[in-house]
Structure formats: structure tokens, C-alpha cells
Amino acid sequence: MNKSQPHPLEWRTGDVPVSRQFDDPFFSLDNGLAETTYVFLSGNDLPERFCDGFHITELGFGTGLNFLASLAAFRAAKTAGVLHFTSFEAFPLQSDDLTRAWGAHRANLPADACAALTQTPNLPPQIIGPDYVLQLVFGDARLTLPQWDGVADAWFLDGFSPAKNPELWEDDLMQAVAEHTKQGGTCATYTAAGAVRRALECAGFSITRAQGFGRKRHMTKGRKN
Template identity: 55%
Template sequence: MADQRAQLTWTDDQIPVSDRFDDPYYSLHNGLEETRHVFLAGNDLPVRFAPGFHIAELGFGTGLNMLTVWSEWERSGQTSPLYFSSFEAFPMASADMRRALAGFPELQPWSDRFLTHWDGHKCQLETLQLEVIQGDARATLPAWTGMADAWFLDGFSPAKNPELWGAELMQDVAQHTAPGGTAATYTAAGFVRRGLQEAGFQVTRTSGFGHKRHMTRAVKL
């Protein structure tokens, strides 16, 4: 349900863990560097940035991925808006977002602006056009009319949240990916890679972040 909120437990290091999926929202090792390795480098960003660039994401969580890429967007000299669409079934309360993002002081200039203008669904700024589409992505993504240049596939662990990694949903991801578009994810689970291949992506297994040996990169053929 779209109105269901994330239920959290916090580690001693103030990292949020989902009670529903028993999984942390980002790496216990270094969430910011994980995002840079998996989602930015995994999608060849910021090299591919161009006006009108559109990123889509499965699993908005704390907003860390969005803030990381938005900060790089501005640092690269882009002045037009980055378009960012995220699909989230269990949105996190703003107060919890603020608490989690406090652990990343490097991003504070962006997190402060985001949280000031965030209404729970959208954040519209000169260099950011963000929409978080609430509900089960298996229902909301097929109805989406957008096309992404890059995908951040960041649901909870496939072993704990298999609904966000199924073959049908990967088909929907492919149908909403621009020609030559990309996708990246921290997981190298075989069924996820096969689902992406069957959906029309060229899939590569590459070095993962931290304790994860491998991750997945994909290019829409």
C-alpha cells in the first residue's frame, strides 16, 4: 500500500535497517562510496551526463543515491535539471531520512536543500526534478510513461525482497529504458542477471563494493 511507512531499527553506527526486510538501507562499510561504485561508476556517470538526462530507480530509501548523483550533476557544471524518478513501496518518514543522511556530512548542502523542498512525493528545484512514485513497482512501473537513460536497481536483497527483482519487473525496466541506456545493481544473483538478459540487456558481472565480490552492469541493446 502506498501509505505504508518504512519500519526501522538503527544500528549503533546510526545506519537504518528495515524491519520488514531485515536488511540495511546501505552498506555498513561506507554507504556513500558504495553508491559511487555501484550506481555512478556502474552507469558510467558522470561521464554520460547531458541536459535532459533521466535516472530511474527501484527503491528510494533514504534518498542517498539521488543526493549522491545530484551532487555530482552540479559539480560537473550542469545547470539544467537532472530528472530522477524513483519507485518506493514503503517510504521513509522525513525525520528518519534526515537522521540517516546526517551520517554523510559531505552531502549536507544537497540533503538540506532536498529536505527543505521535499513534500513526500516531489522535489522541484532548478537542477533537480525528483518524483518518488509510491506503491508496488510491479503495478506502478508498467503505468509509468517515462524513459530512463540509467537505472539504479536498489531494492533490498533479492533473497529477502524477491518481488523487486523478478523477470517480469526486469522486462518493465527494459521497456522504460532508452536505447543504449544502462542499469546497475549491487547484486550478482543469477536470476537477476538472467532476467535482465532475457529483457534485452547485455549483462556484465564486475567487481562489487566492500565485502560483495561481484555486482551487475547492464546495457540496453
């Protein structure tokens, strides 16, 4: 599948997209924006760590909700400078699906960034805004991440469930995540699967299991040693 082919979806509770390919929702059925804030922002000690040039990198762009929430938090914290956000995505959504997925959260998301993401039917590889640079790397992250020349301050590990999308949680990919993380950099994910925690530990992260969001009992946070 490439970026010109729609990701096969079904919709639950109105505006929650579920991948038919992976049989997994793109975000929490309870509240996607609250999940992003709790798991990925707070899980990486954000917005407290924001500074000019701060670089968030993500596995799984999905609906773009993590990027939009991060930019909103960056702006709310009145951080001077530019937020860098790089996301690796193999199966991008089209603009109509993004708009529907943002649903009730739209009023809390940056209007200019929403418009930039949906100005064409397919996601562009790069968007440069007044205080952000968004880079989208399309394709299999197992191939594209090792070739990437950047390093992250914080990682959002947001692939589909490890049980349904194991390719995005493989040991070698977690090693690549660590190799593209600054010393003292962090990672966070909604899953507490033992195999994921062990892979991150072996890659060089100190791992903490924390209380999960909503129906999930636990989540995972890490800091590169």
C-alpha cells in the same frame, strides 16, 4: 503499508537504518555514500554521461542517498541544465529517519535538496529544484512501473536483497525496466544474483559481472542492446 505509516527500522553502527520488514540494511554498513558512488554512479558510467535532461530511474528510493549523491555529482561535473530523477518506492521513510540516515555524509550532500526532502514529515511526490526534478512514485513497482510513461537513461536497481525482497526482482519487472530504458541506456545493481542477471539478459540487456563494493564480491552492470 502506505506513505503515512513509518517503515519499521532498527539502527546499526549509529546511523545505518535496517528494515525490520525485510531484515536488510538500506545501504552498506561500511560506507553508504561510497557504495552509491561505486555501484550506481560508476556502474552507469556517471558522471561522464551527464547532460541536460539526463534521466535516472530507480527501484527503491530508500534513504534518498542515491538521489542526493547523483545531484551532487551532476553539480560537481558542472553539467548545464536539469537532472531528472524518478524513483519507485513502496515503503517510504519519514523525514526524521532520512535525516538520521544521512548522518556523517550530510556535509557531502546538497543542502538545498536535503532540506526539500525533509520539509514535511512524509516524502512529497514531486520536488522541483533549480537544476533537478525529483519524482517519487509510491506503491508496488510491479503495478506502477508498467503504467509510467517515461524512459530512463540509467537505472539504479536498489531494492532489498533478492533473497528477502524477491518481488522487486521478478522477471516481469525487469522486463518493464528494459521497456522503460532508452536504446543504449544502462542499469547497475549491487547484486550479482544469477536470477537477476538472467532476467535482465532476457529483457534485453547485455550484462557484465563486475567487482562488487566492500564485502560484496560481485555486482551487475548492463546496457540495453
